[in-house]
């Protein structure tokens with residue numbers, strides 16, 4: 112069984128010409144964990160992955176793998192393997208030669224490398240297709256071959272750049288489960304780049320949310336979802352209403368945040384009067400038309416209704432918010448349906464209001 116490596120990223124930056132793609136990030140990825148880098152296009156996640164792999168030079172800082180500084184090591188000496196978004200399989204080679212390729216580069220004898228390649232194809236349940244060319248495979252099968260090819264070097268960490276993006280939605284969910292199973296059975300560190308929060312939540316032990324070359328939050332999926340560190344994280348993870356206002360009073364540890372239109376939201380936080388602040392309210396924690404405490408909530412007009420199957424998403428205009436979102440179960444909705452244009456009152460519990468931090472403005 113291959114050993115797993117801790118990945119230690121210490122004050123790492125990547126500058127292309129005059130543009131900073133990765134801005135002094137520090138992060139420890141525990142050995143044997145499944146880590147997902149998550150963020151919008153251009154936030155620097157692929158550059159970070161490529162710096163871990165050694166496919167991209169590091170402008171400043173250091174990367175350690177299992178305690179060894181690998182900053183100046185070429186990819187093959189790092190103990191990592193990379194699986195590319197496009198799988199990058201050779202069209203003219205059969206699957207065995209595709210999988211055996213890196214061993215060929217290392218000068219391993221033909222019989223030995225083909226035997227090892229067949230072993231890896233067997234691990235990925237692809238041995239029956241060994242003589243085929245990549246074009247004779249489905250997308251999911253190509254992905255398994257790409258995984259076999261990456262794993263043949265017994266890496267301590269497997270780096271995956273948007274590995275599921277080429278697959279259709281059904282296959283995506285199936286291959287996602289296979290990736291998780293594979294990581295668990297191999298026990299090595301997986302670092303997976305994605306822009307899908309759903310994918311990251313389903314797979315990761317550690318989610319690293321990036322924005323503008325910086326890490327906004329690095330934590331377990333449940334923490335990132337339940338306690339987003341910033342307004343960006345709350346918006347990116349979805350299912351949160353993010354409200355920007357200003358602290359207008361503090362009483363017994365309860366902060367009143369007033370939005371420009373005058374409505375006041377209450378939140379537990381330490382803040383100073385006058386400071387701009389962002390707060391988050393989970394869409395599924397809002398009660399609609401069952402107001403018990405009018406001081407925590409507001410009245411508004413239903414502007415849109417989306418049926419989602421198990422739940423219904425309702426947009427409400429009011430309290431200065433154009434699209435305050437409420438998600439309620441289908442059962443609750445159909446017991447007492449509302450229509451576009453209806454006046455509703457919304458309420459929530461104080462503990463469901465999350466302080467997202469002071470805004471530097």
Ligand SMILES: Nc1ncnc2c1ncn2[C@@H]1O[C@H](COP(=O)(O)OP(=O)(O)OP(=O)(O)O)[C@@H](O)[C@H]1O
Pocket residue numbers: 127128130131132150151152153154155156157158159306
């Ligand atoms: N080789 C390069 N030369 C110049 N700029 C680059 C290069 N590679 C990336 N960049 C820039 O660096 C920034 C970060 O890119 P990167 O590919 O790391 O982002 P990403 O989060 O992975 O995005 P995506 O999800 O679109 O792949 C972007 O602004 C991009 O345009």
